[in-house]
Amino acid sequence: MNIQLNQKSDKPIYEQLKSEIIRLIMSRELREGEALLSMRALAKDLGISVITTKRAYKDLEDLGYINSVPGKGTFVAEGNQTMIREQSLKQLETQLRRTIELSRELNIDRTEYNDIVDILWEES
CATH class of the missing domain: 1.10.10.10 (Winged helix-like DNA-binding domain superfamily/Winged helix DNA-binding domain)
Incomplete structure (x- = not known):
């Protein structure tokens, strides 16, 4: 592994x-x-x-x-890859909603939010 x-x-x-x-x-x-x-x-x-x-x-x-x-x-685990992926996507959506809400509270617009995500994506 x-x-x-x-x-x-x-x-x-x-x-x-x-x-x-x-x-x-x-x-x-x-x-x-x-x-x-x-x-x-x-x-x-x-x-x-x-x-x-x-x-x-x-x-x-x-x-x-x-x-x-x-x-x-x-x-x-066998036979549940689709279910696991759906659960993972649901968790991701929940986290993204939180970051979007925080961004709005901080008056960060969509472009700046996307820039932040792009930078963090490249760092990971």
Whole structure:
């Protein structure tokens, strides 16, 4: 798995890990039914705590991205890519509405808002 974590980020490591795994699933780098590394193996590979990987995996399972099978491992959830994408788009829309509302409160027009988004997009 090609997971990028930024130790200097304000975002907690477990959130970064969760976001990276979601990115890999949505981009189909991780396919439905594919096994994930064990929590211990992933923690070792990334140089992070097993507790951190456990929290990220639990959140991902709660969100329906992965399934854990006792004694067998953790796998990318099957048959719900469309549902997951819809949920993700809904979350994105909610966040965008918040930023648009804030922009209006700050008297930032659409052009300036788009400029900000373009700059941040390029930085990411």
